[in-house]
Structure formats: C-alpha cells, structure tokens
Amino acid sequence: xxxxxxxxxxxxxxxxxxxxxxxxxxxxxxxxxxxxxxxxxxxxxxxxxxxxxxxxxxxxxxxxxxxxxxxxxxxxxxxxxxxxxxxxxxxxxxxxxxxxxxxxxxxxxxxxxxxx
Amino acid sequence: xxxxxxxxxxxxxxxxxxxxxxxxxxxxxxxxxxxxxxxxxxxxxxxxxxxxxxxxxxxxxxxxxxxxxxxxxxxxxxxxxxxxxxxxxxxxxxxxxxxxxxxxxxxxx
Numbered sequence: 001x002x003x004x005x006x007x008x009x010x011x012x013x014x015x016x017x018x019x020x021x022x023x024x025x026x027x028x029x030x031x032x033x034x035x036x037x038x039x040x041x042x043x044x045x046x047x048x049x050x051x052x053x054x055x056x057x058x059x060x061x062x063x064x065x066x067x068x069x070x071x072x073x074x075x076x077x078x079x080x081x082x083x084x085x086x087x088x089x090x091x092x093x094x095x096x097x098x099x100x101x102x103x104x105x106x107x108x109x110x111x112x113x114x115x116x
Numbered sequence: 117x118x119x120x121x122x123x124x125x126x127x128x129x130x131x132x133x134x135x136x137x138x139x140x141x142x143x144x145x146x147x148x149x150x151x152x153x154x155x156x157x158x159x160x161x162x163x164x165x166x167x168x169x170x171x172x173x174x175x176x177x178x179x180x181x182x183x184x185x186x187x188x189x190x191x192x193x194x195x196x197x198x199x200x201x202x203x204x205x206x207x208x209x210x211x212x213x214x215x216x217x218x219x220x221x222x223x224x225x
Contacts, residue, residue, distance in 0.1 A: 042218075043215040044203070044215045045215075046214070091156075104161060105161075107158035108158055109158045110156070110158050
C-alpha cells in the first residue's frame, strides 16, 4: 500500500519557538494532503486541506497565521506551528490522497508535539 | 452541524464477536470509512462503504444503511491485538473526512 512518512516523530520545544513538521508521500504523488490534530483520547480534528501549488483551506477556528501550511510539491507538505504555546501540544497527523485514489487517504505515523 | 456518534468504550473477550455502532448526520454523504488506531500511532484503513449493505473482509465486516445514517463494524474471532480505537469517518459533500470520537475496544483473555 501507499506509504506516508512524517518527520519528526516527536518534538519538544520551548514556548514561543516555531516547529516545522514534514509530511511526505513516499511512493505516490499526493495531489491533496490533510492535516489533523488529535488530543489524548479524542478523535482526529481536521485542521486544513492543502492542494499542491495552491493555498491551504483552513477549517473554522484554525488560525492560518499560526499554523502555516505549504504544499510545494506532489510529495511534500509542511506544517509550521509558529510561536508555539503549551496549548498547541498535541498529536499532529497528516494524510495524503492521490488523484488516482478518490476515496482512500493514507495516514502518516503522526508527530507528537510537546511545548514546554 | 455535523455529528458522528460512537460508543466511547467497549470490552470483549478473546474469541468473541463485537459490534461497534456509528450513527452520523453530515453535510452530504460520499462514503463511510472505518479505521483502526493503536495508541500513539496513525489510523489504518479497515473498510469503506458507499452503498447499503454488508462488506466483508476477513474477520472484519462493515455495514451501512444510508437511510438510517447508521453503520457498524463487526469484529469476529477477537484477538488480543484487536485492542485499539476504532474510528468511524464520513466523507461529506465537500470531500472531507469527518471523524467520530472513536471507540476504545479492550479485548480480555
């Protein structure tokens, strides 16, 4: 099956710093990538949808200036958490969908962000 | 609004059968997915239903009734490794996956 990787898998940072998370589709071209966050024992909440070469579409309540998303190529999307605060600590998961797979999304392994 | 409901937790015994229910109210419907998620890991795809009826895949089956806004995931011959969270997700009319709260299943020996 299709493989999606995320880097880093875990990151601890100080409050006020910025953190970049990478999401890569390893063996297919991802025309669309999705970013989710998940709090402990809660389900996935969609943050934004990004299509290659265009601006991301953010869900209601998600600050676009705080969570910067770039989908520069068909295999890479990045999420940058700017000026991170402890409340941004969460599990961030990306998923990718190719143009040839209308229904299935492939999920990355997730990134655990802890902001001190 | 959009709402997907699942039981929060369930327990079952190894070798038994368990049914996890999911009801949904979404802006449009373009398919329903079930995912398995172990703690600290990403969800893995289990099943996809877009038409009414039962889809069987080995020990796992998934059922859909669009008129009732209802689905269930059936797990047979439970194994200890099936202890995980099971997420019901609906693709709405804007092509987004909306996830339910997830059901944490614990399988006991």
